[in-house]
Amino acid sequence: MKVAIPDTLVLDRDRAVLVYRVACEALVNATKHSSAQSAGIRIRQSGQVTEITVDDDGSGFDPQQQRREGDFGLRILGDTTRQASGLHIRSAPGSGTSIRATLGGDLAG
Template sequence: AAANLIEARRFIRELTPPQLDDQTLGGALRRLARTQWATQGLDVQVRVSDTVVLPMHLQTALLRITQGAIANVLQHAHATTATVTIGIEGDTLRFTVEDDGTGFDAELPEPGTAGKSDSFGLRATAERVHQLGGRLDIDTASGRGTTLTVDLPLTEFA
């Protein structure tokens, strides 16, 4: 019970958003990479142009998605490195989290359903992306790394 309580507290702490008011999403992610994630043994590279200006609700959503994805990497993937990339391609914001871990057999749940996945994190991410009008893809297989990709239409936020 004590170990589960410690783990639950760690998850809650990781989901507490760093200050976005005084820095960009890229800055917040780089700070997490240097501090929280590095101390847990994961080298996270952040490739986000600070010139990408996003509404606060979208920054917060991407921060939460990143935190959930990195929590999964730390807990399940046995990875040593991960890369977070946020960029704009035409009228689409593309967000990826890629790791060099062991991968898994993934079947994404349909938004609004429990789906076949028992991963609460993946269900929450799929639901959040659906609410934003975007698309979530996971490219993975047992024995190789995982790439989580979120595509969001920028026309939704103009």
Template sequence: TAIIIYRIVQELLNNTMKHAAATNAIVQLTKTDGVLAVTVEDDGKGFDTTILKQSKGIGWDNIQHRVEFLKGKLDVNSLPGNGTSVNIEFVV
């Protein structure tokens, strides 16, 4: 499980570096009441999240499959010009 979560965060940071033109990125992990929350945020250029449904990118596909494999919840918040926040929750 730890390796899978590590790979998810690694891919999210890779996407930030490749696409966001961000100055800062923050990774937060918190565990409360049996739920592990992982948040990756950046101050980059943001994007319209509706394109994720049509994404052909292997990286994003891997993120989604790994979250599903761990029965997690994935939430992406982004707007063009406003950065991106990806929140993932897993029951542990």
């Protein structure tokens, strides 16, 4: 696993929770569903904006396709991060998956 986190990363409690949840959900999905051999986490921060990206080399999926009943992880994560700026998923069958959450502004409000 490759991890890239800035030495100067500063996260308030709300932002830290969201970063943790994005990382956990993306890594659980890579392990549970995609047969990924490797994954990477990258966090970037500029001013009040924090971006976390989790990539894997797994089997991928069609993000436009309706998820199976009982698959709530990405849906809940999307709802959770929507107020913070949103969740972006890039994937295709056979091409791995990249999940990026951009967290900006005041997360408490």
